[in-house]
Amino acid sequence: MQGYIEQLETLDSRQFAVAVKKLANSLSYGTDRSPFLGSGVEYVQSRMYQFGDPVRQLDWKITARTGKPHIKEFETPKRLPCYLLIDTSASMMVGSAPKSKYETALFLAGGLGLACLDRVSPVGVLGVGETDLHVKPTLGRDQVLQWLLKLRKFRYDEQTTLSRRLREIQPGLLNRTLLVILSDLHDDAALPLIRQLNQQHECVVIQLRDPAEEGISGSGFVRGVEAESGSEFVARGNQSRLSQETIVRELRRGGVDHLLIRTEQPYAHLMRHFFASRGIFSRGAR
Numbered sequence: 001m002q003g004y005i006e007q008l009e010t011l012d013s014r015q016f017a018v019a020v021k022k023l024a025n026s027l028s029y030g031t032d033r034s035p036f037l038g039s040g041v042e043y044v045q046s047r048m049y050q051f052g053d054p055v056r057q058l059d060w061k062i063t064a065r066t067g068k069p070h071i072k073e074f075e076t077p078k079r080l081p082c083y084l085l086i087d088t089s090a091s092m093m094v095g096s097a098p099k100s101k102y103e104t105a106l107f108l109a110g111g112l113g114l115a116c117l118d119r120v121s122p123v124g125v126l127g128v129g130e131t132d133l134h135v136k137p138t139l140g141r142d143q144v145l146q147w148l149l150k151l152r153k154f155r156y157d158e159q160t161t162l163s164r165r166l167r168e169i170q171p172g173l174l175n176r177t178l179l180v181i182l183s184d185l186h187d188d189a190a191l192p193l194i195r196q197l198n199q200q201h202e203c204v205v206i207q208l209r210d211p212a213e214e215g216i217s218g219s220g221f222v223r224g225v226e227a228e229s230g231s232e233f234v235a236r237g238n239q240s241r242l243s244q245e246t247i248v249r250e251l252r253r254g255g256v257d258h259l260l261i262r263t264e265q266p267y268a269h270l271m272r273h274f275f276a277s278r279g280i281f282s283r284g285a286r
Contacts, residue, residue: 013149020145048068081177089161090158101263105183109180110144114141127151131158133150179204181203191251203254205258
């Protein structure tokens with residue numbers, strides 16, 4: 001199959017940007033925002049007033065209760081830079097649902113990227129395929145939207161490079177980083193690398209799955225070839241080359257946060273609950 005380029009046509013560029021921003025607002029809703037505009041600080045504790053302390057930081061509740069002036073102490077939160085690893089390989093492009101795994105992943109990546117920027121966390125992106133795309137973490141919203149629109153063009157013949165990209169990016173992660181992997185996880189070698197990276201960083205795996213991947217009913221034994229790796233495999237009935245149970249077990253062993261998104265089902269509320277329940281946008285550097 002030739003490597004021609006197509007454009008995601010579900011939404012035009014303006015509508016796509018609006019939809020992504022709407023998802024970002026949904027993911028950011030309810031997260032703690034600083035009451036001091038532009039200061040980027042968070043409350044830690046209160047202590048006795050000392051000469052020279054700013055009066056505007058008086059803790060009036062404790063002052064009234066104790067009869068002695070107390071001051072609120074704040075600290076600058078250490079926000080994690082975020083890398084979005086977006087799978088651009090062949091198996092992400094096709095599917096039986098109205099939206100492909102890739103289109104879903106790109107939409108989610110956009111929402112997550114803008115939500116992180118709202119939390120003053122720099123955002124970078126890395127193509128996990130043969131697409132040469134590596135944007136280092138930045139706080140520029142325009143840059144994030146630019147690579148989002150660039151990624152709306154795709155190819156059908158890319159091989160997966162998830163494990164290779166994980167090896168390449170690891171030496172450059174000097175500080176603790178949030179790594180969000182959006183992939184169908186067709187690269188077997190990636191799971192142990194994700195577990196290893198999670199020991200020093202925050203790894204989140206959003207696994208995309210098409211309903212057709214649930215199995216081939218009544219098919220007996222099937223011999224197939226992976227679109228991106230070219231390796232042969234034999235499956236029986238509903239069993240894939242790498243079972244879902246194995247994926248869940250391996251990620252759980254490494255303490256990796258994992259969310260399965262099925263492209264035929266609504267997923268915005270799942271994303272919002274997943275990130276809110278884990279406080280991922282509120283985590284600071286350890």
